[in-house]
Amino acid sequence: MTRFLPLFPLNLVVFPGEKLNLHIFEPRYKQLIQECETSGVTFGIPAYLQNQVSAIGTEVKLLSIQKIHSKGEMDIKTEGLRLIRVLDFFKQAPNKFYPAGTIEEIPDVLNEDPQLKIKITECIRQLYSILGINKIFLQLPANYRIFDIAHHLGLTTEQEYELLQLPDELTRQEFVWLHLQKLLPVVLETEKLKERVKMNGHFKNVVPPNF
Structure with a gap:
């Protein structure tokens, strides 16, 4: 109609x-x-x-x-x-x-995968912990939908529009899961780099190898 x-x-x-x-x-x-x-x-x-x-x-x-x-x-x-x-x-x-x-x-199809949601939630917890924004995670209700977190996943506007076009909740979950799988290692590596930069110039207690 x-x-x-x-x-x-x-x-x-x-x-x-x-x-x-x-x-x-x-x-x-x-x-x-x-x-x-x-x-x-x-x-x-x-x-x-x-x-x-x-x-x-x-x-x-x-x-x-x-x-x-x-x-x-x-x-x-x-x-x-x-x-x-x-x-x-x-x-x-x-x-x-x-x-x-x-x-x-456009009718919405709420066919989420509970197991995939657990995996997504854990990834989000790790991501927010690394970024120091745990408060957002703590405010996340158990019955959240992908649309509820879409602006907090580091997506570009074009990616957000791609997500908006997906036909059902399961497809959105799969989209977000793949995105988080790519994003989380990059964020982790960035944090490690920041720590290495901070340590530059410090006195290092390094044990030499035995040979």
Whole structure:
């Protein structure tokens, strides 16, 4: 089933369930947010990559307008709802300043592998421990989804968009598992290098070999 939805393309990837804070300053998007506040309409955020609006994005809802600045700029809080596919993109909705498009919802398949999730969780624990950000790991709920951690895995924007396009939770788990398998050894080696650099110039107690 298709429907018409206001769109707010951004040079970032928004995931379902994500809480996103935005500073709104362009007149066309100030108009959109004002309509969201008065009518409760939602809007889509498709990723703007390689100078074009991507086909996949996330429908979001306005949670609150936190502040309106003297020149009308806004600080807002939003939340990602669901994945959408943009079928047709229009630079301006009828009689509006902001873009819009014909979209369809993308159903989400929650078919996670519990054993793979344990492996991913352990890798994340190691990674966050090395990086000194254990607080993020401790705040991770047991029922987390891949989308919940996607911004905390060292992915590029292009990789995040690749993840956003994957059709189900199991495929996302496999994507993240492969990424962590590549990332963790690099981070470990970097930490070892930092330690070697720190030791340079210290008095070394080195036992010579017997021969």
